[in-house]
Amino acid sequence: MSNEPVTVIGLGLMGKALATAFLHAGHPTTVWNRTPGKADALAARGAVVAPTVGDAVRASSLVVVCLTDYTVVRDTLAPHRADLAGRTLVNLTSGTSAEARETAGWASDHLDGAIMAVPGVIATPEAFLLFSGSASAFERHEETLKCLGNGVYFGEDPGLASLYDVALLGVMWGTLNAFLHGAALLGAAKVDASVFAPFANQWVASVTGFVSEYAGQIDKGAYPAEDASLDTHLATMRYLVRESEAAGVDTEWPALVQTLAERARGAGHAGASYASLIEVFRGTPRSDS
Structure with missing residues (x-):
């Protein structure tokens, strides 16, 4: 799978980082974003810019989605569910476990994921990603997904990655709040x-x-x-x-x-x-x- 074609839908800061990592690892990468201009830098690096979402989905057997929220995911992909047949959908959009379970049936193989990293550390040992959903999909695409960071698979329940995500973020916010309060006190x-x-x-x-x-x-x-x-x-x-x-x-x-x-x-x-x-x-x- 060293040259497996990949599609990335959504080119915010994180989406750009994901697409860049796939390109750097040698994967033919197709990208789509609602605002086409955001793909210019990636096109200069060799990415193919799909004119429509449907074209982006059909371009690869592995489709990675990183959008604002699940409402945007549904609005973007719902008209193209037929095109997802026979493909693996990896949804790295933040949301709830219920939303992850709701969209689990949209593709032949589905993985829901969470990115525990900022865009700047994607593709480095500091980045780790959480996945849950189809075991066969994770096994088949694990090597490709590794170019984004260290991946951990939690099982068939597609909502587990989202649950781990918010639980870990709670640890982060609790720690940072305590530090900020302490800094104010000592300040x-x-x-x-x-x-x-x-x-x-x-x-x-x-x-x-x-x-x-x-x-x-x-x-x-x-x-x-x-x-x-x-x-x-x-x-x-x-x-x-x-x-x-x-x-x-x-x-x-x-x-x-x-x-x-x-x-x-x-x-x-x-x-x-x-x-x-x-x-x-x-x-x-x-x-x-």
């Missing part, structure tokens, strides 16, 4: 964010150990306080809220964390580990930790 004491950052990075690396430990507790459904109890965490959270108030820094983020911990404590998890908060997120807090 009130005239400490530059660039001075704080190395310590934040070191601590984030340490927190990965908690993630691994708590994952085991979650899977077992038991939350022994082997490092610190929820009550111990809660006492420190109150200091963070007080320090934020004193510094004139917005308290919404630490207050939310405190509220979640207090809900877990109220459900009987005071002496349990911090992992017991998962029962709050599940909406079914238990008192038998």
